[in-house]
Structure formats: C-alpha cells, structure tokens
Amino acid sequence: MKGGHRYRVERNLGNIVVHVILGAIGVICLLPLLLIISASFSKETEIARYGYTFFPRTFTTYAYGYILQNPTQILRGYGVTTFVTVVGTLVGLLMMSLLAYVLSRPDFALRKHLSFYVFFTMLFNGGLVPWYIWMTKGLHLKETVWSLIWPYLIVPWYVLLLRTYFSGLSQDLLDAARIDGAGEWRLFFQIVVPLSTPSLATVGLFLILKYWNDWYLAMLFVQENAKLQPLQYMLYRILTNVQAIARAPGSTSMPPILTVRMAMSVLATGPAALVFLLVQRYFVRGITIGALKY
C-alpha cells in the first residue's frame, strides 16, 4: 500500500505522541493473545489457584503434550475445516467470478435486472426460521458436510468487489480478443481470469477466512455427528463443555481442563491467524476498494 503523503516525517513531539498512542493500542490488541498463550504453557494447579497471568509462573508444555497424545480430535477438526474451506472457496470463487463478470459487462441485456436480483438479497431475507426449516426439511442438509459449504458460496459483497474490478478491465483488450474470434467462455477463462489474479486472490482470501473461522453453520446443522465438527466449533464445544475434551489414552482422571482449553485455542487459532497476517495486504486491498466504492 502506498504510504501517506507526508513525505517528510518530522521528529517532533506531536509525532512521538502519535507513536505512543498507536503503540499502546497495538499492544492492547495483542494482550489477550498473550494471556492465552501464557496460560497454555502453565501448570494447571497454578492457573486454578492464581488465575490467568501474562507470563507463566512455571513454564510447562504439559497441556500440549496431553492433546498430542490423543490428537484425533484436533486433527479431525482441521480435516473437516480444510475440506470445507478448499471446496467452498474454489466453487464459490468460480460461481461468484462468473456472476461478477456477467454483471460487469455493459452489453449484457439483462444487466440491470440481474444486478437487482443479486443485490436485493443484501437488503432483504426471509429470516433464520424459514431458512433453517428449508435447509433441514426441504434440502435435507442436516448433519452433512454440505451444510457447512453451501451457505457461503455466494456472498453479495464479494460479488460487488469482483464486479468493480472486472469493470475496470480494458475494454479494448476484450474487443480485440472478440474480433479474433474468442467466444464468451474462452474470453473469460483465457483472458479475463489471468488478468484478474490479484482481485481473485483477494476475494479468495476473504472467502477462505469466512469458511475457516466459521462455527455458526455447525452450530445450526451439525449437532450429533462429532466427526463432522469444524475446527472453531470443536473449540467452542471444548471451551463451554467440560465433557467435550478428548481424553488422553489410558488416563482415567479428568484432563487439566483450563490449560488444555488454552492450548487447544492456540493450536486451533494460532497457525491460521499467522498466515492471515502474512497475507494481510490482500485484505487491506479488498477493504480499500470496497470502502472507496461506497
């Protein structure tokens, strides 16, 4: 992202104050994470007695060891979420980009009608109850992995982002290709798509984030089948239900609940959060375009 336009950053009191404020905010944003990480590396008895602290009184990896003795639970969570995310993102991105491309073409006869049809759904819906009844009784998606994939395949806001980008493509290039005899499908897949990889990557990442962090769909549709629980929903169950933690093999006593919960949180969230932070510029780009479109 290009920098602010002040090309001369002065060292003055004003700037120092700004740095202090921003630094403080940044630290506050990260502090809860520190609490969780610290608790995950602590002794259960110390957490139970002294509470959560920023640094462990006694450093130990016991909680992690406990989980890794019986990693089925967390591995299954990762498995389900990965499958759902990969399938959902690929199918969703394909459908949405096709739709957005059509919406961006000024010569499409039904353009206004299609726009209305798509974006009206941002303004009005039938509500949760009818949708739930329809998904479970009508489409029979309850307790299936498709119930975790289906609902996010088309997200109107992402379609809007893609359409904005497609509208900006050079018409001359497309015309030249058309004169050379390219049909619509070839035009899309062989010219438009390769030209649009940054935009597709941006929306793709938004969609990946949406699927990866989802727990809502599981909460609605996957209640009985423990094997179908995505990562965040599994974490939710562990954090709210003592019984949900998988025991380590061979142990008869209760697991160290508090620290295991924290360790699970770190394992379930840490890697993904780091990856997203690495690619944050795509999100910044997408939000910027969305903001200026408004």
Place this chain on the structure above:
Amino acid sequence: MQELAQMDPIRAQVRGRRWRVSARPVTRSRAWRLVRRNMPLALMALPAVVWLFINNYVPMAGLVVAFKNYRPPAGIWGSPWIGLQNFRYLFATQDGWRILRNSLLNNGLFIVTDTVVAVAVAILLYRVYQHYLTRFYQSAMFFPYFVSWVIVQAFVFALLDPDRGLVNQWLAGLGVEKVYWYSQARDWRAILTLVELWKGLGFWSIVYLAGLMAISPEIYEAAEVDGASAWQQTWRITLPLLAPLITINVLLLIGRILYSDFGLFYIVPRDQGLLYPVTDVIDTYVFRALRTTGKLGMASAAGFYQAVVGLALVLVANMVVRRLDPEKALF
C-alpha cells in the same frame, strides 16, 4: 468500423453496440439475435442465479410462518393461519421489547464508538505512515479481525472469569471485591462495545485510511504554507473532506441496525441467561427459539419485522445517501 464490417459482417459487434452491416436481408427476428448473443453470458451467471434462488429467494416465501401456528409435522403450508397473533404474543412479553431495545441501543452504540475511534486512529496512522513501525501498529490492530468469535470468548473469559480472570485479580490488588461479571448485566453494554471495537478497529481504520489517502496532499501543503498547525489541518481539512465517507458508512450501518453480529452477542457472553437484559438481541432470540425454547411463532414474528423494518431502514438510508452523493448510493 466500415472496413471491419465488410470483413466480417456478423462479428462486427464492437463495444456492445449491435453494429450490423450486412448486404443480406434480415432473416431472423431481432429477438432471436438478442437471445443468441446474450446466451453464453446468461449461462455463465446461471449457477449463481440458481443458487441465489434456492438459498435466498425460496426462504422468503417462508416469511408467512410469522402468521401461522407452525406445527413441524404439518410443515409450513399445512400449519394453520393465526394472523397477527404471534406479533401480539411477542410484544405482550418483556422479551419482544427487550430484544428490540437491545438491538437498537447496542448497535447504535457500536456505530458511534467504532466510527469515532476508527477515524481518529486512521488520522494518526496517516500522519506517521512513512515510519517503519506503523506497519506493526497496523498488523497488531488487524490481528483481532482474523480470529473467530470463539477464541474471542476465550480471551474475554481469561479477563472476566470471576475466580481467575485478570480483571478481578487487579481489583483484588486494589482491595476491591471481586465482581461476578457473567452474572450481572449492567456492565455488559460497555463490555460488548469494547470487544466489538477491539475486533473491528483494524477493519474500520483501513476504510477511513483509504478515504484519507484519497485526499490530495496539495491541500495540506497549501495549508502548511499558510501556517496552519496540525490541529487546524485536521479540523479544517481532514474532517470536512472525510465527512462524506463517514456519513455514508454511518447511514448504511444504520440501515442494518436491526441485524446484530451473532458471534458477539451469543458467543462472548457465553449464553448466560442473567445477561440477557443487555445481550439478548433479535438474532440471538430467534436462534434460541430455534434451538432451545421452541417458541417458533414469536421468533418468526421477530424475524419478519427485522426483515421488513430492516428493508425500510436501508431504503431510507440509501435515499439519503443518494441525495448527498449519487455515486455512492447502493442503488
């Protein structure tokens, strides 16, 4: 154009204009040509159109559930009509008013807080944007955006757990008695606002930073030449120029004020009943009815007015936006 047409009369369709130069008499009707030309594009959009129909438009018919006494065995269409009964029940109870009040109050509070803080932070970021540390501030602020509400709940719990949470530890250090945070509703409007701010700051500051970047630096340079201080520049230049963007976003948020972030209101308070007076909003009420209480009638009524009033609000908001800046209106 002429040469093109002579070379390839049928394909001489440049820039969407149906530019046909043909020596042959027209043998097909115009309508057919239209259909044929648009068919590939229409087919491309078809999967999405079908999906939207199945997922969004079909359930709209289910809005009638609000006017029926829904019995699962009979399904939606077999259940009997009871007119406005569900709505009467809903607003006869405390619940009906409470969820409306909470939706309006909480979301309204969020709009104000998020916007004010995000604009302030964006201005600060803009000022020191060249500095290498700014990247870290931004990443740190963006971090909460990438985590799910489930883990936010863990964060909040580590702070507010009555027995072991950090906040009560601090209070104990100050000699204050420990507070049972999850049992008293009073503080939760503030707690929810702070949590929402924490999670949304990264996102919203980027929105307003984008707006700041769009302002031409020449204005600032001219102001500096005229001797304006940083404060004056912020007050007289930045804020007025940012005002349209702020207004539009606020209006659009107001349009959605009846819709709440489910994760924030259901997951973070850990679904504690004692907190419902402040944390129960339309969305959580409907969800609980679906999952636990089974009071589908009233929940459908709530969902109905959320959708209808919500639509009215967005239309009004959009009308206002269109008056301010036609380009920025949703439609």
